[in-house]
Amino acid sequence: MWPTICGAIHDTRRHNAAHDFRELRRYEEALECENENVTLTLILAKDDPDIYRPLLSDALNNAASDLCQLRRREEALEYDIKHVNLTRILAEESDAFLPILADALSFTILDLVKLGRLREALVYEKENVKLIRVLPKEDRILFHSLLVNTLSNTVSALNILGRYEEALYFSKENVEILHILAEEVPKTFRPKLVSALSHTVSRLMQLQRREEALDYSEENVEIIRILAKEDPYTFRPKLVDALSQTASCLMQLQRREEALKYLKEKLKHRTPHPAEHPSTFCPRLADTRRNAASNISKFDSYRVGRHRGIDAPHGRPR
Incomplete structure (x- = not known):
């Protein structure tokens, strides 16, 4: 019993030391502590697996993380595979x-x-x-x-x-997967879905799989149309690109009449003017002007200071 208790205390100390070294970005020392932690926890897990196997899982994960920080990817992979194998067993139990x-x-x-x-x-x-x-x-x-x-x-x-x-x-x-996420959290994942669809279309076109590409491209257009209504400044340019992509697919499939419809729609979506969408553009314009004014003011102060022989503000290049 006493060896187990002493081992557990030592295990905790090594874990805490590794954490402290990690906080200081001293990953070599953190790894040394974590390796000792892995070795000791492995021994303890044989005597009391219910308590120490989860701790061993954590130790393996931490060691792999330290190795990644040190760019020792091959060794990190070894620890990660051990971590996966152990966690599979734990997941079967709970x-x-x-x-x-x-x-x-x-x-x-x-x-x-x-x-x-x-x-x-x-x-x-x-x-x-x-x-x-x-x-x-x-x-x-x-x-x-x-x-x-x-x-x-x-x-x-x-x-x-x-x-x-x-x-x-x-x-x-x-x-x-992004379809699933976009349904559950549309604001966050619809834009990512748009990007993924666009890349998939490009890859399908490269592989000469035009019919499939067209399906993905038409879906992309539908999604961006919705997004462009909510945020024209961000998504109108993306809609123009998606319309061009879809028209290109149709042209290569010799479906020129349909392609023409997309090209006509593309022409309608010119870049919006700030006056057309003041609620969208005015805050951004105000921020831009405010930042510009601030930078000019700082530059004027700096120039006056230099003229009077005052040092430049700390941290600025001279």
């Missing part, structure tokens, strides 16, 4: 660990993408998608958001590698 597992999977995917091991990342991606679909609504929104970011990174990496078919797979999955 649903409380499902969000932690989703988190662990996301970080492992990110490691694999950064290392260019995209096929392995795909395996974890599929597991993560299945998992996120069964999470409670509150957690699902959070982890869907994290998954969207991970998918975007995956798409970018695949595009760089010229693996466009695989990039398209992830891009479509990203669109599906």
Whole structure:
């Protein structure tokens, strides 16, 4: 019993020390403490798994985080995989660990993408998608958001590698998830859905899959039309781009009459003038003028000070 108690005290101290070093951005020292923490907690978990396996999960995650900060991605991946494997076991015993597992999977995917091991990342991606679909609504929104970011990174990496078919797979999955998020939190995720749809259209056009591209493009136009009514300053230019994209799809499909309708609509959407939308533009114009006045005032004060032999304000280049 006493060895267990002493070990637990030592474990807590090492954990706290690692946290303090992390706060000071001294990641080498934090990692050293966390490695000791992992080793000790692993021993304690054999005697009392119910208490120490969750603590071991935390320690593995923290060590992986420190290694990422130190740009030691291969080693971080090893810890992240151990973290995933352990958290899978914990999640089978209690649903409380499902969000932690989703988190662990996301970080492992990110490691694999950064290392260019995209096929392995795909395996974890599929597991993560299945998992996120069964999470409670509150957690699902959070982890869907994290998954969207991970998918975007995956798409970018695949595009760089010229693996466009695989990039398209992830891009479509990203669109599906953003559809769910846009229904639940439209203000935040509709603009992201627009961006994802546009990228998917571009990828489909590049792969000569024009009919599919047209479906995504027409949906994109419909969404941006709604957004442009709410915020013309931001979304009218995007609507013009989406209309052009859709017209291009139709032209390549030899559907010129339909393409012409989109091109005519495009011509109607000139950039709005501030006088047409004072509620949108006047506050922005006022802020711009206020900032300009402030900068001019500071410059005048600085110029007068220099003329009188006063030093420039602290932190400014001389």
